[in-house]
Amino acid sequence: MTDKNQNDSSENKKSLNFIEQIIEEDLKLGKHTEIITRFPPEPNGYLHIGHAKSIILNFGLGNSYNGKTNLRFDDTNPEKEDVEYVDSILEDVKWLGFNWDGEVHYASDYFDQLYEWAIKLIKDGFAYVDDQTGEEISASRGTPTRPGNKSPYRNRSVEDNLELFYRMKNGDLKDGEKVLRAKIDMSSPNMHMRDPVMYRIKHAHHHRTGDKWCIYPMYDFTHGQSDYIESITHSICTLEFENHRPLYDWFLDHIYEKGRIRPRQIEFARLNLSYTVMSKRKLAELVEGNYVIGWDDPRMPTISGLRRRGYTPESLKVFTEKVGIAKRENIIDVGLLEFSIREHLNKAAQRVMVVLDPLKVTITNYPEGQNELLPAVNNPEDETMGKREVPFSRTIYIEKEDFKEEANRKFFRLKLGSEVRLRYAYFITCNEVIKDKDGNITELLCTYDPLSKGGKSPDGRKVKGTLHWVSAKHASDIEVRQYDRLFNDEAPDSHKDKNFKEFINPDSLTIIENCKAEPFLLKAKAGDKYQFERKAYFTLDKDSNKEKLIFNRTVTLRDSWKKQSK
RNA sequence: UGACCGAUGGUGUAACGGUAGCACAUCUGGUUUUGGUCCAGACAGCCAAGGUUCGAAUCCUUGUCGGUCAGCCA
Numbered sequence: 127m128t129d130k131n132q133n134d135s136s137e138n139k140k141s142l143n144f145i146e147q148i149i150e151e152d153l154k155l156g157k158h159t160e161i162i163t164r165f166p167p168e169p170n171g172y173l174h175i176g177h178a179k180s181i182i183l184n185f186g187l188g189n190s191y192n193g194k195t196n197l198r199f200d201d202t203n204p205e206k207e208d209v210e211y212v213d214s215i216l217e218d219v220k221w222l223g224f225n226w227d228g229e230v231h232y233a234s235d236y237f238d239q240l241y242e243w244a245i246k247l248i249k250d251g252f253a254y255v256d257d258q259t260g261e262e263i264s265a266s267r268g269t270p271t272r273p274g275n276k277s278p279y280r281n282r283s284v285e286d287n288l289e290l291f292y293r294m295k296n297g298d299l300k301d302g303e304k305v306l307r308a309k310i311d312m313s314s315p316n317m318h319m320r321d322p323v324m325y326r327i328k329h330a331h332h333h334r335t336g337d338k339w340c341i342y343p344m345y346d347f348t349h350g351q352s353d354y355i356e357s358i359t360h361s362i363c364t365l366e367f368e369n370h371r372p373l374y375d376w377f378l379d380h381i382y383e384k385g386r387i388r389p390r391q392i393e394f395a396r397l398n399l400s401y402t403v404m405s406k407r408k409l410a411e412l413v414e415g416n417y418v419i420g421w422d423d424p425r426m427p428t429i430s431g432l433r434r435r436g437y438t439p440e441s442l443k444v445f446t447e448k449v450g451i452a453k454r455e456n457i458i459d460v461g462l463l464e465f466s467i468r469e470h471l472n473k474a475a476q477r478v479m480v481v482l483d484p485l486k487v488t489i490t491n492y493p494e495g496q497n498e499l500l501p502a503v504n505n506p507e508d509e510t511m512g513k514r515e516v517p518f519s520r521t522i523y524i525e526k527e528d529f530k531e532e533a534n535r536k537f538f539r540l541k542l543g544s545e546v547r548l549r550y551a552y553f554i555t556c557n558e559v560i561k562d563k564d565g566n567i568t569e570l571l572c573t574y575d576p577l578s579k580g581g582k583s584p585d586g587r588k589v590k591g592t593l594h595w596v597s598a599k600h601a602s603d604i605e606v607r608q609y610d611r612l613f614n615d616e617a618p619d620s621h622k623d624k625n626f627k628e629f630i631n632p633d634s635l636t637i638i639e640n641c642k643a644e645p646f647l648l649k650a651k652a653g654d655k656y657q658f659e660r661k662a663y664f665t666l667d668k669d670s671n672k673e674k675l676i677f678n679r680t681v682t683l684r685d686s687w688k689k690q691s692k
Numbered sequence: 693u694g695a696c697c698g699a700u701g702g703u704g705u706a707a708c709g710g711u712a713g714c715a716c717a718u719c720u721g722g723u724u725u726u727g728g729u730c731c732a733g734a735c736a737g738c739c740a741a742g743g744u745u746c747g748a749a750u751c752c753u754u755g756u757c758g759g760u761c762a763g764c765c766a
Contacts, residue, residue, distance in 0.1 A: 141706050141714095168766050203765060260764055269762055271694045305764055315695040317761050326764035345766050368697055369761050393697085395759095400703085448715060450705045452698095455759055459703050462716050472729060507729070538727080549725060581725045592725050660726045687727040 143451040145183075145392055149191060149360060158387070161193035161359045162227070165219070166349070168200045169211035169333075171406040172421040173218045173429045175442070175463075176397040182446040183394070184362055185224040196356055197226035201234045202348050204332035212333075214421075218429040222439045233343075233352050234334045240343045240351060241295065243381050244306060244324060248287045252380055253324060254280055255290035256307050263305070266312075267320050273313030274320045280309065294327055297340045301327050308347075310376065318373045322346055350374040351381065353389035361389045364396040365453065397449065398457045401611040402427045403619045403626055417630060418612070424667075424678050425612045425634050435609065436655055436665030436680030438474075441467040457617060464681045471655060471663045471680065473507050479516065479549065479594040480658040481642040482606060484523035486569045486598065489554060492520040497597075500580065502550040514646050518551050521598040523642045528593050529570060531559060536690075538590030540570070546591040549659065553578040553589060594659045601642040604675040606664070608636040643675075650675060657683070 142150065152158050163184040167177065188195030197219060201207050216230070247253035256263065256279045268274030282290070294304055306325040314320055324347040329340045353361045361374075374391050382388060398404060403412075404427060412418050412426070421428050424435035432442070445466035449458055479502075499515035528539045540546045545555045558571040577584050581592070615621075615629035647656070650666040656677075657663050664677040 143705090147708090166766095170766080200766065206765075263764075264762075267762055269694090272762095273694095274762085302764065317695085320762085323764050328764085342764095344764075349766085365697075366760055367766090368759095369695080371696090395698090448704075450715095452705070454698050454704095456704065459716065462704075465716060468728090477726080503725095506724095506726085547725060589725090591727085594726075657726085657728085660728075683726075683728050685727070690727080 144453070145187070145360070145362060145394065145451055146190075148392060149187065152359070153191070158359045161187065161191050162196065162357055162387075163188050163193065163360050163362060164196040164198050164231075164353065164356065164358050165226075166198045166200045166233075166352075166363075167215050168203070168206070169208065169215060170203070170206040171211060171410065172214055174404055174406075174409065175399065175427045175429065175432060176404050177218075178222065178429055178432075178442050179397045179446050179449065180362070180364075181219060181222055181224065182443055183451060185222075185226075186443075186446075187360070187362075188227075193359075194227035195224070196228070196231055196358070198231040198233065198352060198356070200345070200349065200352075201232055201332070201334065202342050202345060204328065204330040204342065207333055209333050214430065218433075221429070221433060222442065231352075231356060232334055233348050234332060236348070236352055236355055237335060237339055237343070239355065240348060243351060244291065244343075244347070245288070247308065247324075247380055248291060248306075249284055250380065251284065252309050253287070253306055254282050254309055255287050255294070255304050256280075256321075257304055260302060263323070267317065268312070270315075270317060276312050277307070277321065280321070291325075294325065294341050295339075297329070299327055301329055303327060306341075308376070310373075316369060316372055318346070318370055319376070322373060346370060346373050347377060350378050350389065350391070353391075354378060354381070354386070357387040358389045359387055361391045363391060363393055365393050365455075366396075367391065368393045393453070394451050395453055395455055398455075398617075399427060399463065400457050400460045400616045401613050401618070402460065403613070405619070408619060408626060411627070412612075415627070417627070424607070425609050434665075434667065435678055436471075436663060437467050438470050438655075441470040444469065460611065467681050468663070468684070471657065474505075475655045475657040475663055476504055476511065477502075477506070477659050478647050478656045479596055479644045480604070480606075480647065480661070480664075481523040481525055481594065481596050481601075482638055482658070482661060483526045484596075484640075484642045485526045485529060485567065487522050487524055487554070487572055487595070488569060489520050489522070489572050489574045490557075491573045494520055496520065497600075500550050516550060516644050516646070517597045517600040519597045519599055522548070522595045523598055523601065524548075524570075524593050524595050526567075528591075529556070529567070531567075539593060540591065545575075545589050546593055547578070547581045547589050548595045549592050550581055551579075551595065552576070552581070553583060594661075596642040596644050598642075600645055602645065602648060602675070603640045604643045604647065604677060606638045606641045606677050606679065607667070608638065608662075608679045610634050610636075647675070650677075655680070 165181050165184045185195045256277050266275045305323045307321045310319045312320050323344050325341045328342050371391050422430035422434045445463050497519050500518050501513045502516045504511040531542045540556050542556050545553050547553050552574040554572040554574045556570055556572045560569040562568050612634050613629045614631045618626040618629040652666050652668045655665045662682040663680040667676040667678050670676045
């Protein structure tokens with residue numbers, strides 16, 4: 127909805143990426159009055175954050191220029207595709223918050239039209255049926271530095287080609303027996319122009335067209351034409367399709383009718399994230415090898431994984447904005463992704479106190495059996511989120527790491543004989559440490575200052591530390607799943623001599639049971655987001671039930687103490 | 693030994709022939725009832741060589757490095 131054209135004239139105009147520049151130029155020259163983009167996934171797997179970049183780019187462009195964006199499934203290879211994938215893709219796009227124009231489109235909707243165009247190319251002398259085997263075709267294609275050889279079947283008559291192509295379509299032939307090829311140039315320096323295959327025979331059941339077809343068009347003979355049918359103005363794809371562009375244009379040249387929208391292919395660099403892998407094949411390997419629990423494992427860079435991890439659509443949009451659109455290869459620091467979700471959750475997440483690694487503290491001068499409710503701020507960044515009441519009593523839990531018998535003055539948490547603040551509660555002083563026979567600390571005996579209620583001392587004395595805590599008898603046990611990066615290497619799939627799986631981080635998941643949570647957290651519903659104060663952001667996992675709440679750690683808070691103490 | 697594309701701080705990304713800017717990361721301070729947030733500051737860059745020009749990150753040439761392409765995958 128932001129109007130980029132308007133921004134042009136404003137003082138603090140935002141710089142445009144190269145695609146926006148192309149669009150604005152096209153609009154200015156009157157080449158188009160409205161732009162139409164599209165997101166064209168093949169339904170053969172789950173979407174990942176790289177797809178999210180493409181979705182946000184395409185739909186974002188549609189929105190900012192008051193144009194339209196189509197969702198189209200590129201379903202020309204029935205053997206690899208399934209409705210399971212179209213469903214998950216639909217869900218992911220919707221979750222990101224985008225609405226496609228009109229109905230969902232499918233390349234398979236255009237199979238009849240594509241077939242007609244193939245006939246036209248045959249009649250015009252630009253396509254022929256080739257009887258060679260796959261190996262023969264491959265061998266005669268040449269290499270990037272050596273031209274290929276023409277097929278012996280290249281000069282068949284139009285009539286023969288028509289007849290043979292009809293037989294291919296009719297099911298008279300077996301898989302692989304013949305293909306339809308475009309007649310272009312076997313010595314082209316661009317491999318894609320060396321008589322590319324347009325149709326192959328596949329006696330396979332298609333998830334939408336069923337058994338109607340036994341020949342299926344190739345990507346190159348489908349994509350540009352689908353764009354053309356849908357009047358796509360700007361067909362945006364990733365860099366590896368750069369070499370396909372001459373072919374994209376060649377097919378369009380042979381079917382284009384004057385006066386219609388002629389789509390233009392534009393390529394941008396795909397997203398790479400540090401400490402992970404992004405290819406569908408490798409992600410599938412992680413799932414199939416049980417390195418993760420599924421496509422939506424919170425450690426996966428899939429959209430469903432990020433969603434389960436606690437990422438928000440807003441944070442992914444901000445992330446994409448910060449990453450930018452350009453043509454150079456890149457590896458984005460995963461820290462930028464983490465920054466984006468922290469930024470959003472800092473503003474949006476409900477605060478709550480949870481002790482992950484509990485240490486029992488008894489406040490000896492607090493009356494036994496007494497309880498009180500203390501007001502706590504729900505979100506210091508957003509007053510409208512109000513306050514809640516947290517129960518306090520004689521026995522509480524604090525984090526084990528928040529206590530040391532002795533420590534230097536840089537450690538401003540609880541020490542023997544020193545005073546700290548319990549957030550929203552009281553100042554307490556530690557007087558005695560109780561240990562088991564092995565010397566492990568099992569309990570702390572402290573006293574509190576009744577005058578410091580709410581965490582303020584009337585005499586104005588200061589304490590350096592403020593700890594989170596949970597009242598023992600009011601605490602609920604919850605399970606917490608702490609995720610770390612899946613790989614220990616910045617670019618696990620960049621090593622020529624090593625398999626990416628060698629770099630899997632064995633400690634990418636740590637489960638902690640029996641964390642102590644304040645009662646407020648019992649209200650949580652799947653997907654709700656919280657900041658466990660002083661620790662991290664968490665979201666309630668869908669595996670939770672009434673007996674057991676499970677929280678996924680989305681991302682830790684920045685921790686300059688941890689850094690300093692290292 | 694081909695074609696196409698690319699090269700700006702550690703990582704990303706701006707500049708459209710006229711002061712190399714922004715974000716993340718890192719490091720200092722300040723504020724703080726989260727060692728969070730916020731605020732202030734520091735660090736750090738045009739692949740190389742020629743050429744055009746009053747002036748080049750930007751235009752040209754050459755080189756270097758990197759990516760993509762030899763599926764009946766997309």
